[in-house]
Amino acid sequence: MEVSTTIDLKDLGRVHRLGFGAMRIVGDGVWGEPTDRGAAIAVVRRAVELGVDFIDTADSYGPNISEEILAEALHPYKDGLKIATKVGFTRTGPDVWVPVGRAEYLRQQTELSLRKLKVDSLDLLQLHRIDPKVDPEEQFTLLRDLQKEGKVKALGLSQVSVAQLEEAGKYFTVSTVQNRYNLTDRSSEDVLNYAEQNGIGFIPWAPISAGELAQPGGPLDEAAKRLGATTSQVALAWLLRRSPVMMPIPGTGSVKHLEENLGAAAVVLDDDTYAELEAAR
Numbered sequence: 001m002e003v004s005t006t007i008d009l010k011d012l013g014r015v016h017r018l019g020f021g022a023m024r025i026v027g028d029g030v031w032g033e034p035t036d037r038g039a040a041i042a043v044v045r046r047a048v049e050l051g052v053d054f055i056d057t058a059d060s061y062g063p064n065i066s067e068e069i070l071a072e073a074l075h076p077y078k079d080g081l082k083i084a085t086k087v088g089f090t091r092t093g094p095d096v097w098v099p100v101g102r103a104e105y106l107r108q109q110t111e112l113s114l115r116k117l118k119v120d121s122l123d124l125l126q127l128h129r130i131d132p133k134v135d136p137e138e139q140f141t142l143l144r145d146l147q148k149e150g151k152v153k154a155l156g157l158s159q160v161s162v163a164q165l166e167e168a169g170k171y172f173t174v175s176t177v178q179n180r181y182n183l184t185d186r187s188s189e190d191v192l193n194y195a196e197q198n199g200i201g202f203i204p205w206a207p208i209s210a211g212e213l214a215q216p217g218g219p220l221d222e223a224a225k226r227l228g229a230t231t232s233q234v235a236l237a238w239l240l241r242r243s244p245v246m247m248p249i250p251g252t253g254s255v256k257h258l259e260e261n262l263g264a265a266a267v268v269l270d271d272d273t274y275a276e277l278e279a280a281r
Helices: 037-049 065-074 103-117 136-148 162-168 189-198 219-227 231-242 255-266 271-279
Strands: 006-009 013-016 054-056 082-087 122-127 152-158 174-180 201-205
Touching: 037 065, 037 255, 065 082, 065 103, 082 103, 103 122, 103 136, 122 136, 122 174, 136 152, 136 162, 152 162, 152 201, 162 174, 162 189, 174 189, 189 201, 219 231, 219 271, 231 255, 231 271
Parallel strands: 054 082, 082 122, 122 152, 152 174, 174 201
Antiparallel strands: 006 013
């Protein structure tokens, strides 16, 4: 089965479906400076050299540091390169994530992202989480206003339900949705189906997580051996075939792992292998 390598996103344009997630270019716990900033910059630059034209980051990665590294590595940006960022989490320490959806906070963080990324308008701004303590209307209205003001070109949401996607769609065009999805966690299947039916890009986070399926003798391991690929490459290839709106963004702080991940675009799953992985849980 032929798998399309690109997708046309609403309000954003066409990008390659296999992108790069910039969460892992900062310190442990997604906190602070990376151990080697030069290495992080090298990973980002290598991704673009290899044809990546969609990079996903967030103000909370570091916090701030991921966006700053992207600007240091890539600005002025190559024509066609799209950088997506997210707002809606504040950080108080390593691995601590606190949703904040007040309109003034989301606006403040958007302005800071514009400054850190050194752009006049963000390619794609995603609400990192809907804050349950703030009326969704306040959050969605603010995002709509930012787009009307030209501060962002396209808008998206992260870790949401179909009902929340439908509600947000009353305020603005939803270009992307970013939910956890992989071979062993398909709890967002309904959101993926909704995205496919409505032409919304679906960005699966933790795309390579496969647990026991990747263990020696497991279905992912066996498929990788048959195809002469790594288990990570096969997991990503399965995602790419699963839906034409799927946009995996595997992240890493290693050039070697980056090159391995991007090699998934060349892995072709035969029908039997795809069916085996589809049935595995």
